[in-house]
Amino acid sequence: MGRLFMEHHGGKRYYECANCKNYLCNAINIISKHFFGASGRAILFQNVVNVNMGEMEQKQMATGLHHARDIFCQKCKIKLGWMYEMAHNESQMYKEGKYVLERKFIKKCKGFEDGEKCSSPGTAESSTQPSPITSDIEQ
Numbered sequence: 001m002g003r004l005f006m007e008h009h010g011g012k013r014y015y016e017c018a019n020c021k022n023y024l025c026n027a028i029n030i031i032s033k034h035f036f037g038a039s040g041r042a043i044l045f046q047n048v049v050n051v052n053m054g055e056m057e058q059k060q061m062a063t064g065l066h067h068a069r070d071i072f073c074q075k076c077k078i079k080l081g082w083m084y085e086m087a088h089n090e091s092q093m094y095k096e097g098k099y100v101l102e103r104k105f106i107k108k109c110k111g112f113e114d115g116e117k118c119s120s121p122g123t124a125e126s127s128t129q130p131s132p133i134t135s136d137i138e139q
Helices: 090-095
Strands: 013-017 023-026 030-037 040-045 051-061 064-073 079-087 099-102 106-110
Touching: 023 099, 030 099, 051 079, 064 090, 079 090
Parallel strands: none
Antiparallel strands: 013 023, 013 106, 030 040, 040 099, 051 064, 064 079, 079 099
């Protein structure tokens, strides 16, 4: 088995899995909110963390043929969206290596302002930057 370590990059706004509250990405990674998935509205992100990827598949999407992988929450295993591996249409190549999370499966959260202090358990003060948080969930 082993331990599963989860990343948390902090920020003023971030997104987490709506099912298990696992951190996924900072809102500064948003490229576009004008995407749609099988469940409705979706968001295109530059990068996400704490996800597992499925097998690459060739998929016919509204914008043409793409090679993509489904992405799943690393903690609860729910399908969150997909990652674009390759686009066949030159106008769609900006999506390559990017992630789409369906809004139905994610939740937007308020984080910390830059320079804002937060108290850690057992301390009166903490640093001005939130540190990465890890979780040691047994697999």
